[in-house]
Amino acid sequence: MTHRILILGGTTEARQLAGKLAARADCLVTLSLAGRTESPVAQGVPVRTGGFGGADGLAAYLLEMRIDLLIDATHPYAAQISANAAQAARVAGVPVLALRRPGWEPVAGDRWTQVDTTVDAARALGPAPRRVFLALGRQEVAAFEAAPQHHYLIRSVDAVEPKLAVPDASYLLARGPFRETEERALLETHRIDVVVSKNSGGEATYGKIAAARALGIEVVMVRRPALPDVASAETVEALAAIVNQFGVDHFL
């Protein structure tokens, strides 16, 4: 019997998990992307793109497509879609598993200031002008217009449009992973004195955190949002193992 699995993605792990599960003869995997990135990397499995229309829309999709298992492998800061996934699974009576990559913890030498939102992060930069590296994603940087006295270096996968309404900002287009040595060179070249980051967890974007530590630079770390309490695993391997060990039938 073939099992239909819908993976909510937009992360490297979602793509890797999709590949692993699609290799099973009894699984038909579809990966769902929000459609934010203009040219997403090839995913290797069938992809559908765009919002579902809230939790109700997702529940209707699960029923219409006869999905047997929903996997939420979205980014830890994508709180809305994770909440929708938990609710839609309940409404549609479809089992749900989440891939929850653990956050980074500060270690000796780190100079972190932890805040709850990007608005708080802009405030935490203080009144005196500083040279700030914003490694946040283009949806979040607008909050820094409230602190126009700083110089900003803004890195994103797609161009920030419209540009930030501040007098002194430069832009860098790049897609991770980013290694510590290159991140260190970037921070030095741009004479950065504070990094603003999400607590994404994982290896791919940790380079800037390690580089900031090595250079004694402050990191303003935006804490993770609250996510719904659903059965979860921390890694692609662990989540694939749950599906393999019990078989998809276990979740039905």
Ligand SMILES: NC(=O)c1ccc[n+]([C@@H]2O[C@H](COP(=O)([O-])OP(=O)(O)OC[C@H]3O[C@@H](n4cnc5c(N)ncnc54)[C@H](OP(=O)(O)O)[C@@H]3O)[C@@H](O)[C@H]2O)c1
């Ligand atoms: N937030 C980040 O820092 C970040 C970083 C890297 C990658 N991403 C990825 O980018 C996507 C969007 O992030 P976000 O912060 O905008 O999410 P969000 O605020 O939680 O979601 C906003 C809306 O976007 C739609 N959506 C989000 N993810 C979707 C998916 N995988 N498939 C279909 N629709 C989706 C849903 O629309 P409807 O309500 O209409 O269904 C959702 O309500 C996510 O897939 C996430 O994994 C986010």
